[in-house]
Amino acid sequence: MRAARTILAVLALVLAVRSPAWADPPFDPKDPAMAKYISGDKRSGYTFAEPETRAMQDDDFMNPAMLWVGKGETLWSTVEGSAGKSCASCHGKAEETMTTAGAHYPKYDAGERKVVNLEQRINLCRSQAMGAAEWKYESEPLLAMTTYVKMQSRGVPVSVVVDGPAAPWFDAGRRFYYERRGLNDVACAHCHVDHWGQHIRTELLSQGMTNGFPTYRLKWQKLGSLHRRMAGCNEEIRAEPYPLGSFEYVALELYLAWRAQGLLVETPSVRK
Amino acid sequence: MPATPWMRHAMACAMLVAWTAAAWAEMPGDAGRGRVAVIGKGNCLACHHLPIPEEPDHGDIGPDLSTVGSRLGATELAARIVDPKTINPDTIMPSFFKTDLHRVAKDWQGQTILTRQDVADVVAYLLTLK
Numbered sequence: 001m002r003a004a005r006t007i008l009a010v011l012a013l014v015l016a017v018r019s020p021a022w023a024d025p026p027f028d029p030k031d032p033a034m035a036k037y038i039s040g041d042k043r044s045g046y047t048f049a050e051p052e053t054r055a056m057q058d059d060d061f062m063n064p065a066m067l068w069v070g071k072g073e074t075l076w077s078t079v080e081g082s083a084g085k086s087c088a089s090c091h092g093k094a095e096e097t098m099t100t101a102g103a104h105y106p107k108y109d110a111g112e113r114k115v116v117n118l119e120q121r122i123n124l125c126r127s128q129a130m131g132a133a134e135w136k137y138e139s140e141p142l143l144a145m146t147t148y149v150k151m152q153s154r155g156v157p158v159s160v161v162v163d164g165p166a167a168p169w170f171d172a173g174r175r176f177y178y179e180r181r182g183l184n185d186v187a188c189a190h191c192h193v194d195h196w197g198q199h200i201r202t203e204l205l206s207q208g209m210t211n212g213f214p215t216y217r218l219k220w221q222k223l224g225s226l227h228r229r230m231a232g233c234n235e236e237i238r239a240e241p242y243p244l245g246s247f248e249y250v251a252l253e254l255y256l257a258w259r260a261q262g263l264l265v266e267t268p269s270v271r272k
Numbered sequence: 273m274p275a276t277p278w279m280r281h282a283m284a285c286a287m288l289v290a291w292t293a294a295a296w297a298e299m300p301g302d303a304g305r306g307r308v309a310v311i312g313k314g315n316c317l318a319c320h321h322l323p324i325p326e327e328p329d330h331g332d333i334g335p336d337l338s339t340v341g342s343r344l345g346a347t348e349l350a351a352r353i354v355d356p357k358t359i360n361p362d363t364i365m366p367s368f369f370k371t372d373l374h375r376v377a378k379d380w381q382g383q384t385i386l387t388r389q390d391v392a393d394v395v396a397y398l399l400t401l402k
Binding site: 179180181183185191195198199201202238239241 | 317318319329330331332333357362364366367370373374375376377378379380383385
């Protein structure tokens, strides 16, 4: 008995010394539970998340982002603006009319003659169809509505149009992605193409897939947009960020959506 | 194989770096201060493993530097710290003593990650790792 305990203790010590400092979250590409989060070589941020974080996303009752979804659902049928309309006045039930929209933005808008993301599309509806004031980027109602609309496309593969009139935005997004910036002098691609799966201290680098945004981020203790995340990335590498909703970030968002094509919309995801 | 323009450019850069970095090698550095800079403002542990056991979770992006002093000399080390893109244009590694970079945050404009003396100190420290 004592011998067995000694052997166990030695074994534990050897394992503790031998195992790397970082213990990655478990991930087996052959695990059927992971199939939803993989497409070819692409891996959703979910597969890089800790099991506890995954569990929060898996259960809508535990997912804190659902607070924003609830707010979005209320706003959907709230009449506002000079036209006396709500979203529902034109679009009916979101569960029936918004089932794929979230998978196809950013998208070229012929009326605006530019590529717009979902946040901007919602604000165009407000200013043009409802006669209501636009919501500020990253404001609670805009986050709530964006998340509510995008969640209707949960499970739909991301698929965006990047040619035709959208091509200039796509090209600008790709250039941004491969352009070094900031005092750290790195491009998005250095972390998320060249070195994903490796570690900056304890930070496990993901592929930077965007299919789960807007996301509830534990670090923020709230829901946030993809553009907020981009600005955060820029600040981390000591680069001057662009304004949320800027041409640069919409173009990058389109490129990132193209990168994530095939992965399923996970909104609202939970990340660290 | 004929040298492509890119290869000629890379060779010219490498020669320029070897020449300028040689001056770095002559600058006296303090290994103790270098070790502090490696942990602190250099943030080298973000990507490299180093024999600094009091700091947990060294990164694994770059090569292990535990014995780098037996592989590289002062000139080569300085070149890699000052502007590693002259050696590998695609590297993720920052240039620690370079100012003409793209879209640097306002608070950092005109600055370098390390000072000239820091670079010399870090080189002195790395040379002790054999």
